[in-house]
Amino acid sequence: MKAIMSVFLVALSFISANTFAASSKGDAMNEVLSSYLKIQEALASDSLDQVQIEAAKIVKRATDKEIKAPAQSLSRDATLEAARSDFKRLSTAMDKWAATTKPEGVQRMTCPMVNAPWIQKRGETKNPYYGKQMQSCGEVQK
Numbered sequence: 001m002k003a004i005m006s007v008f009l010v011a012l013s014f015i016s017a018n019t020f021a022a023s024s025k026g027d028a029m030n031e032v033l034s035s036y037l038k039i040q041e042a043l044a045s046d047s048l049d050q051v052q053i054e055a056a057k058i059v060k061r062a063t064d065k066e067i068k069a070p071a072q073s074l075s076r077d078a079t080l081e082a083a084r085s086d087f088k089r090l091s092t093a094m095d096k097w098a099a100t101t102k103p104e105g106v107q108r109m110t111c112p113m114v115n116a117p118w119i120q121k122r123g124e125t126k127n128p129y130y131g132k133q134m135q136s137c138g139e140v141q142k
Helices: 002-044 051-061 065-074 080-101
Strands: 106-111 116-121
Touching (some): 002 051, 002 080, 051 065, 051 080
Antiparallel strands (some): 106 116
């Protein structure tokens, strides 16, 4: 009976540890998504306000190097042109993540003019690649 109880406790602790690790990773990616959405909204408004700060938060929270590397570059960008270029790389990685995890409250978009994806909150199109110049340019991905 002690042997069965020991096996049960070991199995339970293994399941709990894996559940916690998955939950922690999910929480971290939700925080990454939150920072990403702030960057997307700033670029859609032709602003760099908070872009470097939010990109630095992504660098700290992300574990995927495809997300981390462009966020690192974005955290140092001083022009809209550079920020949009690095945002495109970041968005490509985030789009792959969103395609598999399907986070709630957001939609995956594509800009046909630059052939690039982005993620935004559901609602009115806010193109981060052209900002106010072509704010409504974009299509919802299926």
